[in-house]
Amino acid sequence: MTSLRSVADRLISKPTQTSDAVSIYHALLNRPQDVAFPVIREFLNAQLTLAQQHTDAVALPDDPSNWTAWIEGNARQVASAYRDYLESRHDGHGREFFINKAHALYFLQHVAPTKLVDGAWLYGAVNHAGDWRYHPLIRTYLEELGDGDPAMNHVVLYRKLLADHDCAPREVLDQAYYVQGAIQLALGHAGHAYLPEVLGYNLGYEQLPLHLLITAFELNELGIDPYYFTLHVTIDNASTGHAYKAVQAVLDLLPTDDSREEFIARMRTGYLLNELGKGTQAVISSFDLEQEVVAMLERKCAFGQHMHSDYCRLDGMTVNEWLSEPGRCRAFLAALENKGWIKRHQDPADSRFWQLCNGPGAAMFGVFSGYEMQLLWDWIAGSWRAEHLLKKTSPFRAQFRRRAPCVERPSTASGCFSIEHLTPLLSPSMHSTPDGLDATRVFSRQLAEGSSIR
Ligand SMILES: [Fe+2]
Numbered sequence: 491m492t493s494l495r496s497v498a499d500r501l502i503s504k505p506t507q508t509s510d511a512v513s514i515y516h517a518l519l520n521r522p523q524d525v526a527f528p529v530i531r532e533f534l535n536a537q538l539t540l541a542q543q544h545t546d547a548v549a550l551p552d553d554p555s556n557w558t559a560w561i562e563g564n565a566r567q568v569a570s571a572y573r574d575y576l577e578s579r580h581d582g583h584g585r586e587f588f589i590n591k592a593h594a595l596y597f598l599q600h601v602a603p604t605k606l607v608d609g610a611w612l613y614g615a616v617n618h619a620g621d622w623r624y625h626p627l628i629r630t631y632l633e634e635l636g637d638g639d640p641a642m643n644h645v646v647l648y649r650k651l652l653a654d655h656d657c658a659p660r661e662v663l664d665q666a667y668y669v670q671g672a673i674q675l676a677l678g679h680a681g682h683a684y685l686p687e688v689l690g691y692n693l694g695y696e697q698l699p700l701h702l703l704i705t706a707f708e709l710n711e712l713g714i715d716p717y718y719f720t721l722h723v724t725i726d727n728a729s730t731g732h733a734y735k736a737v738q739a740v741l742d743l744l745p746t747d748d749s750r751e752e753f754i755a756r757m758r759t760g761y762l763l764n765e766l767g768k769g770t771q772a773v774i775s776s777f778d779l780e781q782e783v784v785a786m787l788e789r790k791c792a793f794g795q796h797m798h799s800d801y802c803r804l805d806g807m808t809v810n811e812w813l814s815e816p817g818r819c820r821a822f823l824a825a826l827e828n829k830g831w832i833k834r835h836q837d838p839a840d841s842r843f844w845q846l847c848n849g850p851g852a853a854m855f856g857v858f859s860g861y862e863m864q865l866l867w868d869w870i871a872g873s874w875r876a877e878h879l880l881k882k883t884s885p886f887r888a889q890f891r892r893r894a895p896c897v898e899r900p901s902t903a904s905g906c907f908s909i910e911h912l913t914p915l916l917s918p919s920m921h922s923t924p925d926g927l928d929a930t931r932v933f934s935r936q937l938a939e940g941s942s943i944r
């Protein structure tokens with residue numbers, strides 16, 4: 491006979507029975523308590539099998555005692571490649587990543603699923619606060635959480651970045667964009683069963699990549715505060731930062747008995763999990779301005795098709811007719827150009843269409859998000875934008891002030907809290923909320939004081 495309990499379990503876990511990245515991601519972020527361990531295990535094991543196929547990736551060196559030297563060597567290579575990049579920019583070469591601001595916002599939007607769970611893979615470590623060997627992992631996790639200071643919490647910072655530019659994803663993106671985030675959440679919630687994989691993944695993720703440096707440089711150049719990215723340049727460094735702590739944790743937790751070889755093999759596979767999903771370069775090169783403009787307008791059609799007056803005709807059709815069937819937006823843009831409502835490759839302010847969308851009082855004010863407005867602006871401005879920029883700004887000028895070092899906020903809670911009380915609030919879904927930030931401050935303080943986290 492089927493027990494009521496198992497019926498309830500089946501019902502609860504139904505939405506996450508499929509182990510696709512989008513479902514796992516949203517379930518673990520929104521209601522992790524409802525996701526059964528076997529569901530996470532099935533997902534992670536499938537990802538680990540895929541990771542093992544990445545035989546072309548740079549492998550970890552054989553002997554873990556060489557890993558510190560190896561990450562230092564990697565960091566030197568990245569520094570030298572970045573020097574080359576800066577020299578090329580000094581010599582007058584253009585940006586290598588983002589063709590315009592819309593491209594940069596597209597990037598921020600499409601890496602959002604990963605960035606909004608920053609640090610999640612280390613969540614399981616907080617259950618081991620009484621074991622000093624886990625402390626490098628816990629410290630790294632707490633730093634991702636800004637030790638409870640919202641001005642330093644990576645997820646809060648990324649949310650703010652998306653909000654400042656009104657470019658958060660408004661609909662579900664393609665599966666590939668959730669793979670890294672889903673892996674991170676899964677490792678965080680199943681850390682007890684996947685310690686070697688967590689260590690290996692952490693070792694790969696916490697090394698400073700060249701793309702982070704170039705991204706930060708070009709975001710600043712495009713008038714986007716690069717702080718979220720520059721923060722990682724210092725915090726993930728190889729001499730004392732997260733990359734160093736990643737190796738330290740491995741050396742502290744590596745078994746000395748017969749299980750050592752298997753443990754190392756599993757770490758290697760965990761390290762390869764970094765190869766899955768859509769990497770930074772792939773996200774950047776997947777942008778096509780015109781395609782994005784057209785896709786964005788197609789999504790809007792459903793809302794806009796009855797909203798226009800029939801007074802004006804473009805190429806023989808009213809605006810409502812243009813918007814009444816999917817697939818017409820590219821031709822609609824051409825019609826707007828023919829009619830002279832869009833004048834490409836000049837200041838968008840000269841285009842009637844732009845005037846209708848931009849600024850309070852404009853007939854279509856508020857129809858488009860900040861990101862969508864930037865898409866339209868860059869598409870209309872075209873080559874005018876490039877010339878305009880060349881005349882005005884130096885990419886080397888820092889456009890954003892460094893923030894003041896974070897002032898430790900007094901914790902609202904005093905006394906000693908049990909681990910059972912604090913850890914749920916430190917989870918990837920909770921730590922960026924006011925309660926989560928409070929709990930993180932208490933947890934950090936108790937860990938630093940060595941007061942028993944019971
Ligand atoms: Fe981070």
Ligand SMILES: [Fe+2]
Binds near residue numbers: 696725
């Ligand atoms: Fe980090």
